[in-house]
Amino acid sequence: ETLDRIQLLEPKLHSFLCVTADRALEQAQQVDAKIAAGDDIGLLAGIPIGIKDNLCTKGIPTTCASKILENFVPPYESTVTARLATAGAVMVGKTNMDEFAMGSSTESSAFQLTANPWDLERVPGGSSGGSAAAVAAAECTVALGSDTGGSIRQPASFCGVVGLKPTYGLVSRYGLVAFASSLDQIGPFGRSVEDAAILLKAIAGHDPNDATSLNVKIPNYVSSLTPNLMKQRKFRIGIIKEAFGEGLDPVVGKTVMDAVDELQRLGAEITEISCPQFRYGLPAYYIIAPSEASANLARYDGVKYGFRSDETHNLMEMYTKTRAQGFGAEVKRRIMVGTYTLSAGYYDAYYLKAQKVRTLIKQNFEQAFSQVDVLVCPTSPITAFKAGEKTNDPLSMYLTDLLSIPINLAGLPGLSLPCGFDEAGLPIGLQMISNVLQEETLLQAAYAYE
Ligand code: GLN
DSSP: OHHHHHHHHHHHHOOEEEEOHHHHHHHHHHHHHHHHHTOOOOTTTTOEEEEETTBOBTTBOOOTTOGGGTTOOOSSOOHHHHHHHHTTOEEEEEEOOSGGGOOSSSTTOSSOOOOBTTBTTBOOOSSSHHHHHHHHTTSSSEEEEEESSSTTHHHHHHHTSEEEEOOTTTBOOTTBOOSSTTTOEEEEEESSHHHHHHHHHHHBSOOTTOTTOOOOOOOOTTTTOOTTHHHHSOOEEEEEGGGGSTTOOHHHHHHHHHHHHHHHHHTOEEEEEOOTTGGGHHHHHHHHHHHHHHHHGGGOSSSSSSOOOSSOSSHHHHHHHHHHHHSOHHHHHHHHHHHHHTSTTTTIIIIIHHHHHHHHHHHHHHHHTTTOSEEEEESSSSOOOBTTSSTTOHHHHHGGGTTTHHHHHTTOOEEEEEEEEOTTSOEEEEEEEESTTOHHHHHHHHHHHO
16 A cells, blocks of 8 residues: 555655665565564564665665765665564665755755655755655655754654654664764654654664664653653743744744643643753854765765766776766765865864854753753744755755754754644644653653644
8 A cells, every 4th residue: 555655646746766665565574474473573563664765775775865876785784774674664665865964955865856745846854855755645654864953853844744863872873874973863753753752662772883872771662652741740841042033934933832832731831941052053063064074975986885987097087076976066065164174274263163162052951951851942943945945045955954953963852743834834843852862751742742
């Protein structure tokens, strides 16, 4: 049924870069066999799932929506997709994304534009736009994305689904193609908080193959979602004052404040919290992320992976032509910015300063979480925009992540869930944030609201 639905909708949506029907049927048969044998079928038995195309899948192309990896077929499986397979999930395809996860609209994909299911002329957000659109249109039940500066939460908000970026280190990144290693996290998309919790439970937990993976006990995120949570436990919720400033669409601001009223009505205690450095997250991010990206992307040189230009006569030309022809404009912009900010003489002025801002933002949050359990603000200052509207204006594109980026800089978990619609009928996302490793509390607060 899922494969039929994908076939029906893909001509309009283009959420998937490749549909893995064979693997899906094979995995589904394995579940059937387990049922027949009376074996444990796993937490996600038979559940159709979409996987962002920056997660390595053995024997199945993993392109990062980049020409430079167009023909790359990984010889190994990422930890998350391996864990999903063990849990019985059925992978139906690899989803479209911004090239190397750099972007906020999925328009920087080298291969196709994904449409927002709520309005086909609009973008699904990004960079995990294919995963968000696929879940919103029920082309799969749940999906995985990656979030370096908002790439799960912002598209979840634009497409009206739930998206969760876990604590840095909670989910193994073994087999995730690196963008900015001190920020990247993998996380779930679902049409409900419970679905996101189930998926998180299946992928979270220590992995010796990832040196940043935390060795902590994983709570049962699913069984802790019980009725009347807000009545049993007084949730202290803080509204981030600085998130309601310049650039915020008034309808988004009002809808999010209505959601806060609803939380209060449900029994939460509401306070206003000031995070004075919150809005410096965006400029700090656009130094730190490109710096790390410029180093991570040095490996695409025409030798080790994927594409190699054939118009070359010597080694240097092979490097330069391969990279010139293989990378798209946004990726090149990041490599150039990052190379500049890491250069001798500029390092102290840019990179080091950005790291200091990052520390201040972390301290803002530490202070905030000494007073409240959960922070709230809009996920994105605006709703889904029209395709093409921001392609020639990178700064206005970057601004869509103004409110999601500080959470990555601090390594905190953040979740976006639908809280209403604007005048055009486009979904608005409520962002909830908790302290490190407090995903259980975060999911409970979101579940109580939902
Ligand atoms: N939109 C942000 C960027 O372009 C965040 C991307 C992400 O989270 N992968 O860098």
